[in-house]
Amino acid sequence: MSPRLDGASRDDRLPPERDLDAPDWLERLRAADGAPGIGTLGRFEIHGEVGRGGQGVVYRATDPDTGRRVAVKRFVTAGRGGTGVHLRLQNEILATRALSHPGVVRILGVESDGECPLLVLEWIDGLPLNEWAAGDGTRPSIDAIVEMTGKVCEVLLHAHQRGVIHRDVKPSNVLVDAGGQPHVLDFGLAKLDGTSATTTSARFLGTLAYAAPELVTGGPAAVDARSDVYALGVILHEMLTGQLPYALGTSIFSAVEAIRGDEPLRMRAAGVDSALEAIVRMALAKAPEERYQSADALLADLRRYRRGEPVEARGRTAWESMRGFARRHPGPVTIVVTLTVASLVFGTTMAVLHQRLQRALARTQRIDSFWTAAFGGQDTPLAWSELDVEDVLNRASTRATAELRDEPDIEFGVRTLLARRYIDLGLWREVGRQCERALVLSGGARADEKQSVMALAYLGFAHCLTGHADGDSLLHRALELEQGRPASDPLRCAVILNLIARFHWGEQQPPNFAAAEIDYQQCFAALGRRPGPSHALLNAWRGFARMKQLQQQPAIAIPAFERALVVLDDLPDEPGAIRIGLLEGYADVLAQETRWAEAERAYRSAIELRGGLLDDRLPPCWAMLAGTVFAQGRAAEAMQLYHNAIVARCDRLCERFPKDRAQFQQQAAIVRREGLRPDQVAPFVDLLRQRAPDIEPLFRYTADHLVAVHQTLGDSRTAAALRAALDASVAAARPAE
Amino acid sequence: MSWTTTNESLIDRLRDPHDEAAWRRFDALYGEVILRYAGRRGLGFADAEDVRQIVLLSLVRALPNFELQHERGRFRSYLGRVVGNAVQRYRARPYRLREVVEPDLAPFEDHAPTVESSDLWEREWTEHHLRRALETVRQTFDARSVEIFGRLLRGDATDTVASEFNASEEAVHKVRQRVRERLRQIVSRQVADEAAFLAAWPPRQTP
Numbered sequence: 001m002s003p004r005l006d007g008a009s010r011d012d013r014l015p016p017e018r019d020l021d022a023p024d025w026l027e028r029l030r031a032a033d034g035a036p037g038i039g040t041l042g043r044f045e046i047h048g049e050v051g052r053g054g055q056g057v058v059y060r061a062t063d064p065d066t067g068r069r070v071a072v073k074r075f076v077t078a079g080r081g082g083t084g085v086h087l088r089l090q091n092e093i094l095a096t097r098a099l100s101h102p103g104v105v106r107i108l109g110v111e112s113d114g115e116c117p118l119l120v121l122e123w124i125d126g127l128p129l130n131e132w133a134a135g136d137g138t139r140p141s142i143d144a145i146v147e148m149t150g151k152v153c154e155v156l157l158h159a160h161q162r163g164v165i166h167r168d169v170k171p172s173n174v175l176v177d178a179g180g181q182p183h184v185l186d187f188g189l190a191k192l193d194g195t196s197a198t199t200t201s202a203r204f205l206g207t208l209a210y211a212a213p214e215l216v217t218g219g220p221a222a223v224d225a226r227s228d229v230y231a232l233g234v235i236l237h238e239m240l241t242g243q244l245p246y247a248l249g250t251s252i253f254s255a256v257e258a259i260r261g262d263e264p265l266r267m268r269a270a271g272v273d274s275a276l277e278a279i280v281r282m283a284l285a286k287a288p289e290e291r292y293q294s295a296d297a298l299l300a301d302l303r304r305y306r307r308g309e310p311v312e313a314r315g316r317t318a319w320e321s322m323r324g325f326a327r328r329h330p331g332p333v334t335i336v337v338t339l340t341v342a343s344l345v346f347g348t349t350m351a352v353l354h355q356r357l358q359r360a361l362a363r364t365q366r367i368d369s370f371w372t373a374a375f376g377g378q379d380t381p382l383a384w385s386e387l388d389v390e391d392v393l394n395r396a397s398t399r400a401t402a403e404l405r406d407e408p409d410i411e412f413g414v415r416t417l418l419a420r421r422y423i424d425l426g427l428w429r430e431v432g433r434q435c436e437r438a439l440v441l442s443g444g445a446r447a448d449e450k451q452s453v454m455a456l457a458y459l460g461f462a463h464c465l466t467g468h469a470d471g472d473s474l475l476h477r478a479l480e481l482e483q484g485r486p487a488s489d490p491l492r493c494a495v496i497l498n499l500i501a502r503f504h505w506g507e508q509q510p511p512n513f514a515a516a517e518i519d520y521q522q523c524f525a526a527l528g529r530r531p532g533p534s535h536a537l538l539n540a541w542r543g544f545a546r547m548k549q550l551q552q553q554p555a556i557a558i559p560a561f562e563r564a565l566v567v568l569d570d571l572p573d574e575p576g577a578i579r580i581g582l583l584e585g586y587a588d589v590l591a592q593e594t595r596w597a598e599a600e601r602a603y604r605s606a607i608e609l610r611g612g613l614l615d616d617r618l619p620p621c622w623a624m625l626a627g628t629v630f631a632q633g634r635a636a637e638a639m640q641l642y643h644n645a646i647v648a649r650c651d652r653l654c655e656r657f658p659k660d661r662a663q664f665q666q667q668a669a670i671v672r673r674e675g676l677r678p679d680q681v682a683p684f685v686d687l688l689r690q691r692a693p694d695i696e697p698l699f700r701y702t703a704d705h706l707v708a709v710h711q712t713l714g715d716s717r718t719a720a721a722l723r724a725a726l727d728a729s730v731a732a733a734r735p736a737e
Numbered sequence: 738m739s740w741t742t743t744n745e746s747l748i749d750r751l752r753d754p755h756d757e758a759a760w761r762r763f764d765a766l767y768g769e770v771i772l773r774y775a776g777r778r779g780l781g782f783a784d785a786e787d788v789r790q791i792v793l794l795s796l797v798r799a800l801p802n803f804e805l806q807h808e809r810g811r812f813r814s815y816l817g818r819v820v821g822n823a824v825q826r827y828r829a830r831p832y833r834l835r836e837v838v839e840p841d842l843a844p845f846e847d848h849a850p851t852v853e854s855s856d857l858w859e860r861e862w863t864e865h866h867l868r869r870a871l872e873t874v875r876q877t878f879d880a881r882s883v884e885i886f887g888r889l890l891r892g893d894a895t896d897t898v899a900s901e902f903n904a905s906e907e908a909v910h911k912v913r914q915r916v917r918e919r920l921r922q923i924v925s926r927q928v929a930d931e932a933a934f935l936a937a938w939p940p941r942q943t944p
Contacts, residue, residue, distance in 0.1 A: 015859065016866035017928055020921050026913075029920070030890055032864035033871055039772070039782035046782070048769050178880055552790060592794065594760065 042113040044072050044120075060123070063108075070108060073119040093119070099162055103155035105175075105185045124183045130171035133239040142272065143306065145239045148182060150302045153232060155184045157295035160225040167223060169231035170210040171238070209244050210234045213260050213286045226288040229298050233283025233291075241270035245284055260286065275311050282313035393421055397434070412441040416451045419458055432462030445481055453481045454492065461499040464507045471507075475500050490529040494536040497523035498543050505547045513551055520544050533570035541567060542578070545585060554589040561586035580606050584621050591628055600628040622648055623702050630705065635712040639675065642706050646671045649695065649702075657691050676706055678721035685729040700726065764793055770865035771820050777857055778824045791823045792816075812931040817858040870923040874916055885912045 212230035245264035460474030501519035545560035587602035626641035650668035
């Protein structure tokens with residue numbers, strides 16, 4: 001019953017066209033319409049997805065008890081009982097319950113699907129504001145747009161008067177129903193006056209384009225009703241001209257810069273007169289005090305405009321613009337100051353610490369001299385290969401035990417330094433040992449000895465990684481101690497919170513993303529008290545980016561990786577492995593978002609950096625690079641890269657299995673010479689199965705791709721032979737089946 | 738939306754992996770049918786979501802490079818195959834998502850000329866199209882007609898509906914016919930979009 005190609009007559013029509021011509025078309029349509037949903041969430045039947053964001057996913061659903069159509073918002077959480085999710089949920093409920101306006105989407109209830117909280121909302125049959133403004137071919141008139149903005153303004157005014165700031169006003173959060181009434185959604189980010197439920201990472205949850213300058217730069221405390229006024233200004237600008245007030249560029253940084261510094265684009269071309277443009281510009285003023293001071297004031301001006309009366313807003317003069325710019329760019333003073341503060345933290349690197357030690361008291365001088373001696377007088381061990389460093393550290397540790405027996409104070413300092421270096425190498429068992437010894441020397445973790453608190457934290461994290469049950473509680477104890485110190489250091493708190501977060505998403509099974517999200521919120525809040533580049537900031541962005549990558553949220557992970565890379569640029573003495581790891585993660589998420597060209601660049605930078613580093617824990621990313629090249633249609637180049645991947649892998653295996661060196665070299669030589677030969681697959685797979693079964697899937701992955709590459713290059717014969725060889729090797733693996 | 742009013746087909750845009758809007762659109766169109774099918778194959782909701790991701794990522798990787806025959810209905814079986822594979826791989830998954838996604842280039846290169854999609858997939862596919870068309874009608878028709886048709890769809894008799902809406906039976910019948918005609922148009926456009934999906938591929942190379 002294979003369908004004919006062309007000129008299909010009615011009878012030949014395929015489903016679903018055929019179905020509508022059938023006599024029982026209405027029944028068929030009914031069956032389709034009434035088909036069970038795509039699944040169930042809790043007791044709700046889900047029909048489709050309406051939207052998704054950082055907070056969760058919103059579904060169109062039916063309440064089986066009432067048969068009523070509802071929207072169900074499922075808050076993203078992987079683990080159970082995540083306080084972060086509950087906070088947000090609670091926030092949304094509190095905020096929405098405080099309001100009673102036809103323009104605020106009502107909450108019908110809160111339930112659970114056994115794992116995640118579900119927020120049940122009134123279903124609004126409507127179009128997002130941006131689609132409304134795009135119109136059905138013709139855009140709404142300027143007057144209709146101004147009127148609509150006024151209506152949204154009324155809803156927000158209602159909220160503001162009850163102490164609720166939305167903070168995430170954007171077109172997709174406003175639904176316009178058939179009667180032209182806007183409904184504002186998503187008070188999940190709302191700030192209630194008198195509460196502090198605001199976060200740094202929440203900024204990512206909002207859409208940057210609509211975020212006011214104080215939201216992208218200032219602390220959460222800076223947010224008030226005027227931030228919502230600003231968002232309305234952006235929306236109005238966009239609806240009137242079809243574009244955002246600023247060119248945001250492609251990265252989060254250029255976007256932030258534009259929001260902070262750029263003047264809004266002129267609107268005359270779109271037929272907007274000067275009075276209306278003045279209204280938009282006043283709503284978009286960079287400084288909140290220059291904006292409309294309330295939604296009420298904006299609403300009043302919009303109404304005046306519609307009535308043809310003079311508006312209160314007026315154009316800014318050039319002088320005013322310049323004065324505004326100067327105020328927004330106070331210079332580099334803050335960064336210099338914070339950098340100095342940052343270097344005081346335990347988590348600083350050797351070079352910084354070295355300088356510091358040289359200038360310090362006798363105790364630190366002694367530690368310093370021991371340290372220098374241990375490294376044979378070299379003060380830049382970072383240039384060495386990692387294995388050499390590990391070796392030297394091990395020897396330094398042994399020497400410390402022997403030589404510093406009578407100087408507990410000095411040994412303590414050396415142990416913390418050693419721990420720090422082992423952390424760089426990822427040798428957590430050693431980190432644990434050093435910290436444990438340091439804690440013995442300091443008589444436990446003491447609030448008056450900040451290094452001991454950090455030693456406790458790292459011991460806790462090392463325990464988390466090495467399967468001890470007490471890791472989590474040690475970490476929390478360290479946090480408690482640090483927070484309780486009279487001169488508690490926000491950066492140190494941030495470091496500990498980052499470790500706790502990494503425990504929650506990286507070590508706990510299943511990962512507790514919700515708890516980690518809260519940890520990061522607190523972590524970034526702490527970092528907000530000490531702005532500027534720091535290792536703590538770098539590690540927070542690194543961790544956050546990794547988590548988002550793991551959660552399959554590349555849209556959030558990408559800017560987070562970018563932030564980490566930028567912070568890293570300001571910290572030149574970080575080990576290269578960190579940049580490589582970041583670049584690879586960044587490339588992975590870019591590839592996930594199909595930004596192939598950028599992903600390719602990132603992979604290439606990572607590979608280039610790798611050239612000088614010997615570290616078997618980081619597998620080369622040739623194969624990933626090849627994938628991005630292939631995705632961009634450069635099959636021949638991709639083939640070469642896949643071959644490189646196999647050769648590089650063989651080189652690694654030679655180091656790992658010196659006895660089988662000859663065999664791996666032989667395989668690599670064939671690939672280097674002729675590419676992966678089909679007849680080579682079986683012996684290679686055999687070899688891998690015997691020696692390195694963990695590598696077999698990687699090889700298979702590469703070979704699978706090579707099949708596709710050959711196919712694309714028109715070489716079906718090789719493709720088929722390779723595929724057959726791979727399939728045969730799979731079959732050979734399961735004789736029992 | 739602009740998809741249907743411009744000459745640029747969805748596939749033309751999908752071949753540019755940077756065209757996020759196109760991929761969003763594709764996800765909006767086909768994400769649900771993937772979810773439903775995966776659900777029918779016994780996966781839980783969250784797992785079905787993962788499968789959807791896997792399928793989309795597989796397509797992103799495959800689309801710029803693979804050729805298909807230009808034949809009506811081919812996209813249906815093509816996607817069915819990809820989804821079927823993804824479900825199977827997902828069930829067998831020992832790895833991280835990335836590893837489940839990556840090797841899924843494999844199923845694309847050996848697609849046979851005729852594929853018997855399972856009845857299940859066929860049914861899901863058909864219903865998916867009907868639902869999509871119905872949704873479009875609901876959004877684009879005047880509220881009264883939508884409501885009248887809703888009653889008919891529910892199974893109410895023409896005369897009941899007519900009296901309830903204070904209209905003649907003929908008027909109700911007209912609504913029924915208008916909706917049906919419109920559904921036909923929408924569905925055939927949807928199917929044409931899929932044909933365009935295939936037509937955009939380069940001609941098959943003979944080895």
